[in-house]
Amino acid sequence: MQRVRVRLRQRIEEYEVTVGAGALKSLGRLARRSLSPHARRILIVSNQTVFNLYGRLASKSLRAEGFSVAHCLMNDGERYKTAATLDAVLRVLSDSGLERTDAVVALGGGVVGDLAGFAAAIYLRGIAFIQVPTTLLAQVDASVGGKVAVNTRAGKNLVGAFHHPRAVLIDPDTLLTLPTRELTAGWCESVKQGAAGKRRLFDETHEYLRRHAVDEKLALSPGLEQLIAAQVSFKAQIVAGDEREEALREDHLSRRILNFGHTTAHALEAITRFRRFRHGEAVGYGMLVAG
């Protein structure tokens, strides 16, 4: 089990990211440890694909700790990361009677994480949430750092908030069911983090891909857990030093470096109405353009 602390200078909050094969079954215990002692209800936000695979295990683990658990499934896909979906989730939060001390669990990729996190950020002016990312992209990048958002007609992530999760639980075993194309998208963001910020991380990622890229069981390969933890640790370090992405900073540790490749990526995604490219793939092309 690897643990990474996300320290935030501008606020008193900090939270822990747990990375471990099989960790999903300890979600309940993690929730008990990281949520308010008064937390009683939990709404799992997910989509049908992910919930069919991992919803039962997640719910069971939470119930075993005494939480009353409901779920809300959004449609699958970037094009549903919208205000309309957000509105639907907010309605379920309210219908399920969640109170200020209760919590949301985001179970899925970056789309679910961004949308569920934003719902948690604004419901009752902010309730706790836990990220349980199930794609490589969300594990190395989207689930850490507190940026939550929905897309609008004008573009990607244009309405959102900074709302940090209380905890992040990463179970690399969930990657076993992830389609290869989604893994590739996750590797693009991983390469980005190394390329933009840290030579050693780039080399480690490159080396891992060189050794395993042809292996179908890429997700199972030894060293993956450590590499994910190293990626998370890098992102946590950048976020800690520039929590809100100060507009005027241009140094090599500002959060803006994480946007490497994203100008073109966002344009590609928007112009194809979020139907053609996986976000990570668009970032891959974006890095080629920016490079």
Ligand SMILES: NC(=O)c1ccc[n+]([C@@H]2O[C@H](COP(=O)([O-])OP(=O)(O)OC[C@H]3O[C@@H](n4cnc5c(N)ncnc54)[C@H](O)[C@@H]3O)[C@@H](O)[C@H]2O)c1
């Ligand atoms: N908040 C941030 O800091 C941040 C950073 C990077 C990206 N993002 C956002 O993340 C989003 C992209 O996330 P993504 O690439 O995870 O896409 P995604 O959430 O759409 O997931 C990709 C696909 O994989 C499926 N899936 C998820 N987990 C699975 C599993 N374990 N097994 C089988 N199928 C599974 C999903 O149902 C979906 O069809 C974009 O909206 C992007 O803007 C946010």
Ligand SMILES: [Zn+2]
């Ligand atoms: Zn990205």
